[in-house]
Amino acid sequence: EIVLTQSPGTLSLSPGERATLSCRASQSVSSSYLVWYQQKPGQAPRLLIHGASSRATGIPDRFSGSGSGTDFTLTISRLEPEDFAVYYCQQCGGAPTFGGGTNVEIK
Amino acid sequence: EVQLLESGGDLVQPGGSLRLSCAASGFTFDNYVMGWVRQAPGKGLEWVSGISASGGSTYYVDSVKGRFTISRDNSKNTLYLQTSSLRAEDTAVFYCVKGAVRWQEIYYFDYWGQGTLVTVSS
Numbered sequence A: 001e002i003v004l005t006q007s008p009g010t011l012s013l014s015p016g017e018r019a020t021l022s023c024r025a026s027q028s029v030s031s032s033y034l035v036w037y038q039q040k041p042g043q044a045p046r047l048l049i050h051g052a053s054s055r056a057t058g059i060p061d062r063f064s065g066s067g068s069g070t071d072f073t074l075t076i077s078r079l080e081p082e083d084f085a086v087y088y089c090q091q092c093g094g095a096p097t098f099g100g101g102t103n104v105e106i107k
Numbered sequence B: 001e002v003q004l005l006e007s008g009g010d011l012v013q014p015g016g017s018l019r020l021s022c023a024a025s026g027f028t029f030d031n032y033v034m035g036w037v038r039q040a041p042g043k044g045l046e047w048v049s050g051i052s053a054s055g056g057s058t059y060y061v062d063s064v065k066g067r068f069t070i071s072r073d074n075s076k077n078t079l080y081l082q083t084s085s086l087r088a089e090d091t092a093v094f095y096c097v098k099g100a101v102r103w104q105e106i107y108y109f110d111y112w113g114q115g116t117l118v119t120v121s122s
Helices: none
Strands: A003-006 A010-013 A018-031 A032-037 A046-050 A061-077 A086-093 A102-106 B002-008 B018-025 B034-039 B045-051 B058-060 B068-073 B080-084 B092-099 B109-112 B116-120
Touching: A010 A018, A018 A032, A018 A086, A032 A061, A046 A061, A046 A102, A046 B080, A046 B109, A061 A086, A086 B045, B002 B080, B002 B092, B018 B034, B018 B092, B018 B116, B034 B068, B034 B080, B034 B109, B045 B068, B045 B092, B058 B068
Parallel strands: A010 A102
Antiparallel strands: A003 A018, A018 A061, A032 A046, A032 A086, A086 A102, B002 B018, B018 B080, B034 B045, B034 B092, B045 B058, B068 B080, B092 B109, B092 B116
8 A cells, every 4th residue: 555645734825835744654555546636624525636736627737736746746836715624645556545634734 | 507416414323224316407417427425423534336338347435335226317417325334434425426437437527416415323
């Protein structure tokens, strides 16, 4: 099983600031199989990024993904009020697994 | 518009069973893998099970193997999860999810239902 470790667990930032979220895999993951989701309280998750760096339909360009191998990053260039949420990475190169999530909260 | 509507969640005693259903619409159901992802209260996401577009291949997380069975009826555009021998640790919101890539067995998900709550408690 590929274990995904997300850091930090909580990120406290102000609107307009840059957010950098990390996802580290216990073994190499093809970039094609690394995705990111956003989840707001009381809602189902929403697909943000697939293929490590491709934005899903309708996702604003302030969201970007990067990385390869075992280290992947989600960056939100300038936080909007609606971006405060929990973010999960997921790999689907083998049996799908999710990271534990990063909570981006308002400072 | 893609819609995934789950049903079947309930309060059940340990050792009990439930059948979850997911009615899908707005896309060609038999072109996509489907699956179930759960989220325990206040916790993160856990993939539970997946099924190929034809239904010929099924996959499970180790913790539910032998207890849960995923299936689909492509004539009814419906996905199922039969659960049995339920444990307290199975308590979660169960989301029905649609595979993002047509015709390919790649298990990431572009649409999620709103979830159905399964509570296992005496």
